[in-house]
Amino acid sequence: MMLPVGAKIGIIGGGQLGRMLAVAAARLGFDVSIYCPEADCPAGRVAQQQTIGRYDHLPSVLDWARSCDVVTYEFENVPVDTVHYLVSSGCDVRPGARSLEIAQDRLAEKAFLRDAGIETAPYVAVNGPQDLARALTQLGGAGILKTRREGYDGKGQLRLVSGDDCEAAFSRLKAQPSILEAIVPFSCEISAIVARSITGESLCYDIPRNHHVEGVLSRSSVPSGVDQTTEAKAREAAICLAAALDHVGVLALEFFVLADGSLLANEVAPRVHNSGHWTPEACRTGQFEQHIRAVAGWPLGSVERKYRAEMGNLLGHEALAPFEAAPAGSVITLYGKREAKAGRKMGHWVRLVD
Amino acid sequence: MMLPVGAKIGIIGGGQLGRMLAVAAARLGFDVSIYCPEADCPAGRVAQQQTIGRYDHLPSVLDWARSCDVVTYEFENVPVDTVHYLVSSGCDVRPGARSLEIAQDRLAEKAFLRDAGIETAPYVAVNGPQDLARALTQLGGAGILKTRREGYDGKGQLRLVSGDDCEAAFSRLKAQPSILEAIVPFSCEISAIVARSITGESLCYDIPRNHHVEGVLSRSSVPSGVDQTTEAKAREAAICLAAALDHVGVLALEFFVLADGSLLANEVAPRVHNSGHWTPEACRTGQFEQHIRAVAGWPLGSVERKYRAEMGNLLGHEALAPFEAAPAGSVITLYGKREAKAGRKMGHWVRLVD
Numbered sequence: 231m232m233l234p235v236g237a238k239i240g241i242i243g244g245g246q247l248g249r250m251l252a253v254a255a256a257r258l259g260f261d262v263s264i265y266c267p268e269a270d271c272p273a274g275r276v277a278q279q280q281t282i283g284r285y286d287h288l289p290s291v292l293d294w295a296r297s298c299d300v301v302t303y304e305f306e307n308v309p310v311d312t313v314h315y316l317v318s319s320g321c322d323v324r325p326g327a328r329s330l331e332i333a334q335d336r337l338a339e340k341a342f343l344r345d346a347g348i349e350t351a352p353y354v355a356v357n358g359p360q361d362l363a364r365a366l367t368q369l370g371g372a373g374i375l376k377t378r379r380e381g382y383d384g385k386g387q388l389r390l391v392s393g394d395d396c397e398a399a400f401s402r403l404k405a406q407p408s409i410l411e412a413i414v415p416f417s418c419e420i421s422a423i424v425a426r427s428i429t430g431e432s433l434c435y436d437i438p439r440n441h442h443v444e445g446v447l448s449r450s451s452v453p454s455g456v457d458q459t460t461e462a463k464a465r466e467a468a469i470c471l472a473a474a475l476d477h478v479g480v481l482a483l484e485f486f487v488l489a490d491g492s493l494l495a496n497e498v499a500p501r502v503h504n505s506g507h508w509t510p511e512a513c514r515t516g517q518f519e520q521h522i523r524a525v526a527g528w529p530l531g532s533v534e535r536k537y538r539a540e541m542g543n544l545l546g547h548e549a550l551a552p553f554e555a556a557p558a559g560s561v562i563t564l565y566g567k568r569e570a571k572a573g574r575k576m577g578h579w580v581r582l583v584d
Numbered sequence: 585m586m587l588p589v590g591a592k593i594g595i596i597g598g599g600q601l602g603r604m605l606a607v608a609a610a611r612l613g614f615d616v617s618i619y620c621p622e623a624d625c626p627a628g629r630v631a632q633q634q635t636i637g638r639y640d641h642l643p644s645v646l647d648w649a650r651s652c653d654v655v656t657y658e659f660e661n662v663p664v665d666t667v668h669y670l671v672s673s674g675c676d677v678r679p680g681a682r683s684l685e686i687a688q689d690r691l692a693e694k695a696f697l698r699d700a701g702i703e704t705a706p707y708v709a710v711n712g713p714q715d716l717a718r719a720l721t722q723l724g725g726a727g728i729l730k731t732r733r734e735g736y737d738g739k740g741q742l743r744l745v746s747g748d749d750c751e752a753a754f755s756r757l758k759a760q761p762s763i764l765e766a767i768v769p770f771s772c773e774i775s776a777i778v779a780r781s782i783t784g785e786s787l788c789y790d791i792p793r794n795h796h797v798e799g800v801l802s803r804s805s806v807p808s809g810v811d812q813t814t815e816a817k818a819r820e821a822a823i824c825l826a827a828a829l830d831h832v833g834v835l836a837l838e839f840f841v842l843a844d845g846s847l848l849a850n851e852v853a854p855r856v857h858n859s860g861h862w863t864p865e866a867c868r869t870g871q872f873e874q875h876i877r878a879v880a881g882w883p884l885g886s887v888e889r890k891y892r893a894e895m896g897n898l899l900g901h902e903a904l905a906p907f908e909a910a911p912a913g914s915v916i917t918l919y920g921k922r923e924a925k926a927g928r929k930m931g932h933w934v935r936l937v938d
Contacts, residue, residue, distance in 0.1 A: 235904055235918055253607050256630045259903070259918025259931060275632035276610045514913070514936075532913060536890075536938075549613070550589055559868070559886060564589055564613025577613060582868075584890075 233299055233526040235259040238278075240298030242285065242312075244271030246565035246575065247502050248304035252277045254510075254518035260526065265294045272566045273304070288315050295321045302479060302525045306333040306500055307380065324428070324478040324525040329500035332475070336378045336409050339498055346474040348467045348495045351486065352412040358405075362396040365410040373410040377403050387445065389413070414494055416486035420454050420461070422468035423506040425480045425520040428527045432472055433520075434465040435513065436535045440484070440505050446573065450505040451540040452512070460491045467495060475500075480521040482506065504543070504575070511561050511580040512539035537582040549576030557581045587653055587880040589613040592632075594652030596639065596666075598625030600919035600929065601856050602658035606631045608864075608872035614880065619648045626920045627658070642669050649675045656833060656879045660687040660854055661734065678782070678832040678879040683854035686829070690732045690763050693852055700828040702821045702849045705840065706766040712759075716750040719764040727764040731757050741799065743767070768848055770840035774808050774815075776822035777860040779834045779874040782881045786826055787874075788819040789867065790889045794838070794859050800927065804859040805894040806866070814845045821849065829854075834875040836860065858897070858929070865915050865934040866893035891936040903930030911935045 233239075239255050241248045244266030252262040252273050262277040267284055274280035279297075283290035286309050295301050300322045303313075313327040332342045340350045354365035356375065366373055377386040388399050390410070400408070419442065424434040439454035440447055454461060468483040475481070482503030484496040502517045510516025515523075515531025523530055540557075547570050548555035552562045556579035564577035587593075593609050595602045598620030606616040606627050616631040621638055628634035633651075637644035640663050649655050654676045657667075667681040686696045694704045708719035710729065720727055731740040742753050744764070754762070773796065778788040793808035794801055808815060822837040829835070836857030838850040856871045864870025869877075869885025877884055894911075901924050902909035906916045910933035918931035 235906070236920065236922065249610070253610060253630070256603070256607060256920065257917050259920045261629060261920065275615060276607070276630050278629040514915070529907070552589070553883070561868070563611050566590065566610065566613050566615065568590065 231527050233260070233528070236261065237299040237526070238263055238297065239522065239526065240265060240295055240301040241273060241277075241304055242266070242291075242301065242308050243304035244268060244273040244280070245304060246272050246567070248273030249276055249565060250518045250563070251302070251304055251502065251521060254516065255522045258519065258522060258526070258528075260522065263294065263298055265291060270568070275566055285309050285312055288312065292316060292319055292321070295319075295323075300324060300525055302521070303330070304501060306330060310334065325481070325500050326476065326478070329475045329477050329481065333498050333500045334379055336376055336381070337407075340409070342474070343471065343495045343498070346471055348471060348483075349493065351414045351494045351496070353409045356400070356408045356410050359397040359400045362390075362400055362410060366390060366392050366394075366396070369410060369412045372413050374413060375399055375403060375408055375410050377406045377408050379406065385445070414486050414488065416494070417489050418454075418456065418487050419484065419496070420456055420464055420487055421450075421482050421484045421503065421505040422464040423480060423482045423503055423509070423517055424465070424468040424472050425517070425524050425530050425533070426469075426472040426477050427524050427530050428478050430473065431530055432469045433530050433533045434468055435506060435509055435517070435533045437461045437464050438505050438508065438541075446545070447504045447543060449540060449542045450508060452508060452535065453538065456487055457491060460487060460493060463493055467493065471498065479524045480506070480517050505541075507563070507578050508539040508541040508580045509533075511582055512537045537584060539583070540581045542579050543575055544577040544579065546570050546572045546574055546576065552577060552579070555579075585881050587614070587882070590615065591653040591880070592617055592651065593876065593880065594619060594649055594655040595627060595631075595658055596620070596645075596655065596662050597658035598622060598627040598634070599658060600626050600921070602627030603630055603919055604872045604917070605656070605658055605856065605875060608870065609876045612873065612876060612880070612882075614876065617648065617652055619645060624922070629920055639663050639666055642666065646670060646673055646675070649673075649677075654678060654879055656875070657684070658855060660684060664688065679835070679854050680830065680832070683829045683831050683835065687852050687854045688733055690730055690735070691761075694763070696828070697825070697849045697852070700825055702825060703847065705768045705848045705850070707763045710754070710762045710764050713750040713754045716744075716754055716764060720744060720746050720750070723764060723766045726767050728767060729753060729757060729762055729764050731760045731762050733760065739799070768840050768842065770848070771843050772808075772810065772841050773838065773850070774810055774818055774841055775804075775836050775838045775857065775859040776818040777834060777836045777857055777863070777871055778819070778822040778826050779871070779878050779884050779887070780826040780831050781878050781884050782832050784827065785884055786823045787884050787887045788822055789860060789863055789871070789887045791815045791818050792859050792862065792895075800899070801858045801897060803894060803896045804862060806862060806889065807892065810841055811845060814841060814847060817847055821847065825852065833878045834860070834871050859895075861917070861932050862893040862895040862934045863887075865936055866891045891938060893937070894935045896933050897929055898931040898933065900924050900926045900928055900930065906931060906933070909933075
């Protein structure tokens with residue numbers, strides 16, 4: 231069912247993605263309510279309403295959710311139990327708990343990807359230092375140790391080779407359930423950003439190539455320069471994953487591209503994605519509006535791309551002088567974060583080329 | 585001086601123009617505070633803060649304005665006294681009182697335009713039924729009676745010919761100070777939308793052709809189809825007017841185009857304008873962002889147009905099924921107004937053509 235104009239969309243989470251979603255929702259005439267633990271968050275300042283509360287305080291989340299016509303989330307670490315509770319209490323939450331579950335646990339994520347026929351780098355589950363030593367041998371003497379939960383932007387990761395102190399390494403990551411992932415010699419990284427509607431209609435944006443610095447996305451550019459067969463495979467994989475999850479909304483799937491053009495899926499984000507921040511400027515419908523359309527039960531908009539585009543993040547102090555940090559003629563978006571901490575994502579620029 | 589990222593921009597007025605300005609400001613990382621008499625107004629729902637108060641309640645407006653780093657307005661009927669009071673109390677208000685004064689009084693407006701060397705249709709001031717009869721004769725037996733104040737979208741206007749009951753006509757418009765304007769045989773209507781920065785830098789958008797239905801803007805399309813010399817004259821006039829007013833921000837000047845290509849200025853709007861609603865989609869920098877940049881003391885953005893564009897208003901119930909009312913593939917913007925009253929501007933669509 232299509233939400234009527236003027237309906238209220240609830241967003242769990244108050245960061246920049248919530249802010250850009252809120253603005254896109256407002257543009258379609260929706261009211262927006264934000265649920266997040268921090269007062270004065272970036273999304274709350276552009277929303278009609280904000281409720282301050284813990285994500286795991288079920289009565290408070292439910293109270294808030296009941297004031298909304300549909301609930302979505304802007305980050306993948308919303309407690310799965312919270313979403314289950316909302317759904318079992320009769321709330322519409324889009325995307326659902328399944329998309330969160332696999333995005334929160336690297337082991338479940340990789341298993342789900344493989345079950346869906348999407349290849350990943352080889353990996354081994356690691357629950358202790360002994361496992362880790364065994365896993366290193368199994369993967370040929372090198373790997374990246376990653377916690378199963380809560381890692382993002384390269385946090386919670388360690389690069390290891392045979393002979394490293396497995397005990398120390400495992401405790402560096404706070405002795406959490408982890409995986410060891412094989413180091414793959416990729417030639418570049420790309421991502422597929424797909425939107426799926428409540429009727430199962432799926433549209434994938436053109437594929438950006440992504441450049442990271444110290445594990446944090448630095449730039450995305452489109453077209454990717456990767457050959458079209460590879461791009462088509464990436465799009466198909468993302469569409470197939472969204473269908474397997476019965477996902478409603480936008481979802482991003484990151485890939486390593488190997489020298490022979492084959493793809494290894496790296497990470498799933500069950501939400502709008504940093505590597506899609508060029509879409510509002512370069513495409514008929516941007517990823518934020520697309521996500522809102524999907525969760526509101528509206529038809530998706532065209533993802534046709536009109537420009538070549540490059541997107542760069544403004545980190546820390548760069549955002550205080552954005553016109554100096556961004557290429558001339560860029561479109562600047564700033565997130566309204568109060569403190570320009572080093573490395574913090576404060577905004578981004580998009581440069582369009584005809 | 586450039587306002588720093590994170591500064592607070594105050595907007596007097598809570599309608600759709602305020603809403604679109606607030607969203608554009610948020611995107612540049614500013615906080616927004618709305619001052620308007622109605623709770624739950626379209627702009628308030630996308631702003632960080634809203635103060636509810638009367639426009640002529642000076643202590644309340646000043647209190648609010650002091651919480652903002654700069655104040656602007658989204659409609660031209662803000663009391664001039666209020667702006668004078670804010671400025672004399674040390675607040676930065678952009679644009680200033682002069683732009684309001686001429687936009688609020690058709691007689692002052694026309695006189696100012698002529699003083700600035702910008703031609704208008706012939707007109708005569710009318711302060712009573714006797715004036716009216718005389719004015720009708722003076723203008724050749726026909727004219728449009730318009731109240732000097734508070735008319736918009738064709739309200740407060742009457743078409744008259746010699747022999748009409750001048751007494752009745754004058755009291756139909758509530759016996760207010762008015763003007764009688766000659767009826768000009770124009771071939772089409774266009775508008776010039778110009779932005780002027782605090783340093784006097786001025787940029788004018790490409791000229792749209794405007795189509796009205798019952799005095800209300802229905803569609804704007806760009807390019808206008810009018811010849812380039814005429815368009816250049818319109819742009820020059822708008823830039824010259826903005827300079828004469830020492831205007832800071834966006835300003836629109838509407839024209840009648842006569843059969844010989846000459847121009848008669850019709851109306852000034854000291855703000856973003858309905859006939860510029862295609863600019864965010866079709867140009868590098870939209871009129872809302874441009875206005876915010878200007879009032880924040882930032883450099884203006886490029887007004888380069890990338891597409892042919894058509895914009896149409898969604899009136900009344902059209903906004904409840906926007907995808908049916910708008911051409912396929914349009915970008916839809918809805919204003920979040922609660923009641924879809926007949927004829928009310930509820931949203932708009934923009935269709936882009938490569």
